[in-house]
Amino acid sequence: MKSLEIWSEMKDEASTFGKSDTDASVFLNAYIEPFETLGSALSFKLSKDLACDENQEGFSQDYLFQELNKTFADEEILSGVIKDLLAVKKRDPAATGFLMTLLFSKGFLALQSHRAASNFMISKKTFMAFYLQSQSSKNYGVDIHPSASIGNGVMLDHATGIVIGETSVVEDDVSIFQDVTLGGTGKITGDRHPKVRKGVLISAGAKIIGNVEIGEGAKVAAGSVVLEDVKMNTTVAGVPAIAVGKPATDSPAKTVDHSIKD
DSSP states (O other): OOHHHHHHHHHHHHHHHHHHOHHHHHHHHHHTTTOSSHHHHHHHHHHHHHSOOTTSSSOOHHHHHHHHHHHTTSHHHHHHHHHHHHHHHHHOTTOOSSHHHHHHOHHHHHHHHHHHHHHHHHTTOHHHHHHHHHHHHHHHSOEEOTTOEEOSSOEEESOTTOEEOTTOEEOSSOEEETTOEEEOOTTOOSSOSOEEOTTOEEOTTOEEESSOEEOTTOEEOTTOEEOSOBOTTOEEETTTTEEEEOOSSSOHHHHTOOOOOO
16 A cells, blocks of 8 residues: 555544544544644654653654654555554554554554664664654653664554564564563674564564574564574473474465464
């Protein structure tokens, strides 16, 4: 789907909610109705969530909106937003449309905040990048270093407590659940965080530590501690994690089946 198609669906969803719920109507008149594009509406939502308090000096809501609006006008970045929205709709049975994801999904909003922070980091606007990381962590409960590399079509479900370190790589079509850590180990510097390949499912509470590779289409069971590489299309579980079988599909991130099958 294209940006205009998704935005049209969101506007229709907003209209339906607004007709049946007065409280929703007031909210949507501020967050959806004034905007002509998905990028602008997303920029407004993030700027409202992440701006400094009115009594504090710093990044105002108006300034953040202007900077984020320029960021999400970039077609490549917006393409990532669209693929993330589609991932949530296809994989999360609680997601009946796009509107609620845009407005209320902490995982989706944290991921888009990271897309902006990563863009600012690349543009050498380092302070802005770390400001967004800090505010996103405080508001959404998700801490992603601005230098971490995250692909498209990624779902952070529930998301509270997710930590993704500086040199982590998360490729396309990955699903990560709450309380997952992609962390470093010891005082090693340089490339020290996990590399999560395409189609991987990481279940709730899993900890993946060090510069290890989680192979394409692998599954990490809930509560596991992964300290070594995981082969592609392999299910691992336990503390420390060991191979216990293979996922039923080549892309467990898309089926979101958390069971362990031999």
